[in-house]
Amino acid sequence: MNNWIIQKIRKQIFYFLISISLPVLGLAQMPAGGNMQRMAVGQVYGKVLDATTGKPIEFATVTLLNAKDSSVVNGMLSKSNGDFNLDHLPFGRYILKVNFLGYQTIFKNVVITPSDAQQDLGNFKLSPVAKALEGVSITAQQPQYTMNIDRKVFNVEKSLTTIGGTATDVLRQVPSVSVDIDGNVTVRNATPQILVDGKPTALTLDQIPADAIESIEVITNPSAKYDASGQGGIINIILKKKQESGYQWHGSAGSWYA
Known part of the structure; x- marks a missing residue:
C-alpha cells in the first residue's frame, strides 16, 4: 500500500474521532444534571x-x-x-x-x-401612608430657674413647696437668697432692696401670698435705673397679671383682698 492511501485513511480516522468527540464536549459544558433552570x-x-x-x-x-x-x-x-x-x-x-x-x-x-x-x-x-391626626399639641415647660444677662429668675409656679405660703416661703427656695427664722432676707450677706413689679412697696413679705407670685428676679448687679442701697442688690417680685381667683392687689387701698 502506497503512502498516499495510508495518509488518506489517517485523515478519515481523524475526522471520525473529531465528529464523535464534539457532542461529548458540548455535554461537559452544561450544568451538573443538565438542569438549565439553575443557570x-x-x-x-x-x-x-x-x-x-x-x-x-x-x-x-x-x-x-x-x-x-x-x-x-x-x-x-x-x-x-x-x-x-x-x-x-x-x-x-x-x-x-x-x-x-x-x-x-x-x-x-x-x-x-x-x-x-x-x-x-x-x-x-x-402611595404615601395616610394617617389622620386630630391635632398635635406641643407644650414647652418653662424651667424653674433660669439665668439671664443681669439677673437670675426663679419661676414660682414650678415650686410646689410654696403652695399656701407667702413670699417669705418662696424666697427660701430661691438659690443665693438666705432667709433666717425671723424672715430677714440677705443676698451675699447683705440686705437687698425688695421691689414688686419693679417698684418699691410698703408691704412686708408675709403680706404677699405665694400663689400671687409668678416669678422672682434676683439682681445682684443692678443697672443705673435701679436705686439699690447696700451690697445686696435687688429682689424683684413679679406678680401674676391675670388672676381669676385668690388674692388680688387693690391699688387704691394699698392692700390685698380675696
Whole structure:
C-alpha cells in the first residue's frame, strides 16, 4: 500500500474521532444534571415613583424573595431616577417587594423562565401612608430657674413647696437668697432692696401670698435705673397679671383682698 492511501485513511480516522468527540464536549459544558433552570441568566428591572407627584423615589428598597420560603435572593436601592435592576437571577418563581419609609409596600409575583428571562416590570407607584391626626399639641415647660444677662429668675409656679405660703416661703427656695427664722432676707450677706413689679412697696413679705407670685428676679448687679442701697442688690417680685381667683392687689387701698 502506497503512502498516499495510508495518509488518506489517517485523515478519515481523524475526522471520525473529531465528529464523535464534539457532542461529548458540548455535554461537559452544561450544568451538573443538565438542569438549565439553575443557570443565573435572568434579569428584572423597573422604576419606583411617587403615586401622588409622579416623581422618582430614590433609595427605595427593592428586594427579590424566593416564592417558596421568602428568602432573599437579590436586592438593591433605587437610583436617583427611581430605576432598579436585578440581574444574574436563576429561573424560578419570585416575589418582588418594593418599600420606602412613609409609603405603602408593594408586592409583585415574578416568574423567570428561559423564554422570558429579561423582564421590564414597569413603574411601581408607591402611595404615601395616610394617617389622620386630630391635632398635635406641643407644650414647652418653662424651667424653674433660669439665668439671664443681669439677673437670675426663679419661676414660682414650678415650686410646689410654696403652695399656701407667702413670699417669705418662696424666697427660701430661691438659690443665693438666705432667709433666717425671723424672715430677714440677705443676698451675699447683705440686705437687698425688695421691689414688686419693679417698684418699691410698703408691704412686708408675709403680706404677699405665694400663689400671687409668678416669678422672682434676683439682681445682684443692678443697672443705673435701679436705686439699690447696700451690697445686696435687688429682689424683684413679679406678680401674676391675670388672676381669676385668690388674692388680688387693690391699688387704691394699698392692700390685698380675696
